[in-house]
Amino acid sequence: MCTSDAMRLCSAEIPDVDRVTACMIRQRALLSDGCKAVFHYVPPAAAQPANYAPAAKPAKPLNITPHKRG
Structure with a gap:
């Protein structure tokens, strides 16, 4: 995305x-x-207000193991 800008x-x-x-x-x-x-860029003070609390605990990754046919 930035190669041409960097050059x-x-x-x-x-x-x-x-x-x-x-x-x-x-x-x-x-x-x-x-x-x-x-x-x-989001300044740290603007990113999270003083009373910030996460909405929920992040979920575990999905299991994407293929289903065995048999």
């Missing part, structure tokens, strides 16, 4: 992934829509 905006930082990531965050206003979705 266009942060080519000087390639191949250092951490520096490219930091550059992309700094340049987020200039990112393509698809890449903006990857770098969508």
